[in-house]
Amino acid sequence: MRKFFIFVFSVFLFMSASSAVEADFSQEEGLVLEIFHELLEAVGGDSEKVNITILDISLPGAGFWGNCLEEKTGEFKNGSVTISSGMIGINAKAKMEFPYVTWFTLAHELAHWKLIPVGATCDDLSDILENPEKSRAFELEADREAVRILKKAGLDGKKVAEKALLVFCEEIGKCLEKENSTHPSFTARLANILSVD
Numbered sequence: 548m549r550k551f552f553i554f555v556f557s558v559f560l561f562m563s564a565s566s567a568v569e570a571d572f573s574q575e576e577g578l579v580l581e582i583f584h585e586l587l588e589a590v591g592g593d594s595e596k597v598n599i600t601i602l603d604i605s606l607p608g609a610g611f612w613g614n615c616l617e618e619k620t621g622e623f624k625n626g627s628v629t630i631s632s633g634m635i636g637i638n639a640k641a642k643m644e645f646p647y648v649t650w651f652t653l654a655h656e657l658a659h660w661k662l663i664p665v666g667a668t669c670d671d672l673s674d675i676l677e678n679p680e681k682s683r684a685f686e687l688e689a690d691r692e693a694v695r696i697l698k699k700a701g702l703d704g705k706k707v708a709e710k711a712l713l714v715f716c717e718e719i720g721k722c723l724e725k726e727n728s729t730h731p732s733f734t735a736r737l738a739n740i741l742s743v744d
């Protein structure tokens with residue numbers, strides 16, 4: 548049995564240092580926490596089971612982390628959403644009137660949390676991460692669930708998700724053209740989002 552295991556499901560992988568985005572961390576922090584709590588309510592979660600960490604680093608990125616410390620059962624217990632100030636800063640960099648990137652990113656990470664079945668073990672989760680096909684499928688599922696969560700929070704989920712992906716791509720100057728070992732291509736993610744009923 549694995550004694551200690553940390554995993555991460557990301558929305559976008561941390562990009563190279565050349566794509567750093569400066570953000571006014573102190574100004575953004577309150578808004579990010581507000582958005583997170585609204586989404587947490589929409590998804591029916593509570594902050595004891597899933598919390599948020601904002602990292603003051605300029606590389607755009609986000610992830611959903613968890614650890615497995617239940618030695619007896621190996622059961623997944625709780626998780627943490629992480630978002631960087633560089634990710635949040637994309638909204639201002641793109642001069643957007645609404646923080647689409649923050650909303651979608653947090654909804655996507657919370658979707659990962661919601662989609663982990665009750666009783667799932669850390670071995671189940673590592674099985675997803677170690678298998679590119681399963682990992683990409685889980686990312687697409689998280690994108691679709693994010694659209695639904697945004698809708699529950701009273702937003703146009705498809706619009707928020709689509710804008711966030713497009714803006715991220717434009718501002719960072721890098722779209723994932725081909726799938727990689729963890730994520731589907733940008734085109735596949737966009738089509739998947741627009742297919743949500």
Ligand SMILES: [Zn+2]
Nearest residue numbers: 556557558689
């Ligand atoms: Zn993800």
